[in-house]
Amino acid sequence: MVSGHRTGTAGGWPGDGSVARSYEGGRRLAGVPEGDAVWLTARRLHTALAGRVLTRSDFRVPRFATSDLSGQAVTETVSCGKHLLTRTDAGITVHTHLRMDGSWRVQPAAERASGGHRIRLILANDTWQAVGYLLGVVEILPTADEQRAVGHLGPDMLGPDWDQAEAERRLRADPARPIGEALLDQRNLAGVGNIFATEMLFLRGLSPWRPVGEVADLRALVELGQRLLDANKERDGIVTTGSQRRGERTWVYGRAGQPCRRCGTTIRKAEQGDPGEERVRAWCPHCQD
Numbered sequence: 001m002v003s004g005h006r007t008g009t010a011g012g013w014p015g016d017g018s019v020a021r022s023y024e025g026g027r028r029l030a031g032v033p034e035g036d037a038v039w040l041t042a043r044r045l046h047t048a049l050a051g052r053v054l055t056r057s058d059f060r061v062p063r064f065a066t067s068d069l070s071g072q073a074v075t076e077t078v079s080c081g082k083h084l085l086t087r088t089d090a091g092i093t094v095h096t097h098l099r100m101d102g103s104w105r106v107q108p109a110a111e112r113a114s115g116g117h118r119i120r121l122i123l124a125n126d127t128w129q130a131v132g133y134l135l136g137v138v139e140i141l142p143t144a145d146e147q148r149a150v151g152h153l154g155p156d157m158l159g160p161d162w163d164q165a166e167a168e169r170r171l172r173a174d175p176a177r178p179i180g181e182a183l184l185d186q187r188n189l190a191g192v193g194n195i196f197a198t199e200m201l202f203l204r205g206l207s208p209w210r211p212v213g214e215v216a217d218l219r220a221l222v223e224l225g226q227r228l229l230d231a232n233k234e235r236d237g238i239v240t241t242g243s244q245r246r247g248e249r250t251w252v253y254g255r256a257g258q259p260c261r262r263c264g265t266t267i268r269k270a271e272q273g274d275p276g277e278e279r280v281r282a283w284c285p286h287c288q289d
């Protein structure tokens with residue numbers, strides 16, 4: 001399935017529904033799209049929309065229900081952390097975010113889009129339509145004001161202007177904060193979600209509860225995270241072990257109660273994070289401290 005999607009994209013077919021399916025694929029393991037999946041979504045939207053004039057826009061969110069971008073040409077779609085920015089030649093940006101359940105599907109313009117009640121936005125040209133399902137954020141803003149939407153974010157781990165030193169500086173600014181929490185804060189690094197954070201910490205032998213100020217080699221941790229995201233951005237689903245086989249793709253994420261792949265100790269799990277934002281963290285109590 002994974003390779004099929006990639007060949008499909010390379011062959012000039014921008015989606016064939018693969019955007020939506022990739023999140024179903026991701027959900028088996030994860031739940032929430034992380035920066036790598038958003039990067040891939042941006043590329044698929046870019047392939048379908050960029051350089052073409054919108055013949056139809058359909059905003060199914062109350063605030064923008066009467067907005068119409070038809071006649072504007074899309075110049076590009078880019079990702080910024082987990083945010084998606086689709087820009088037009090009229091100086092307009094459509095800002096979307098997948099949050100927990102969102103996905104984008106690209107299909108031929110002439111085909112009827114399924115799942116009507118879940119659709120939040122359709123952007124179409126005479127060849128393709130991009131259909132956004134259950135998007136957590138849909139808004140239109142002037143491209144000049146994009147900072148309003150993404151200005152709070154830390155360095156984008158998959159962005160052209162990735163700034164390792166700035167990411168480390170932001171993490172260090174709150175030395176008492178548990179590293180597991182700090183890694184997930186998009187104001188520190190944009191793009192990391194729970195799977196990557198969990199796996200990064202295992203691979204560096206760090207407990208999610210260790211304070212940032214007591215992480216001996218923060219640089220190595222951040223570098224590893226950037227490499228993991230980059231290595232995963234072209235594929236659907238996340239692999240950190242090097243094995244594509246189902247059930248072998250992660251070291252500790254999603255493996256609570258099972259033996260550690262390195263030492264055999266039972267993987268533990270617990271919640272971490274501020275009230276209302278707790279995430280389940282998995283770790284090996286022997287390999288990570």
Ligand SMILES: [Zn+2]
Nearest residue numbers: 260263284287
């Ligand atoms: Zn272990």
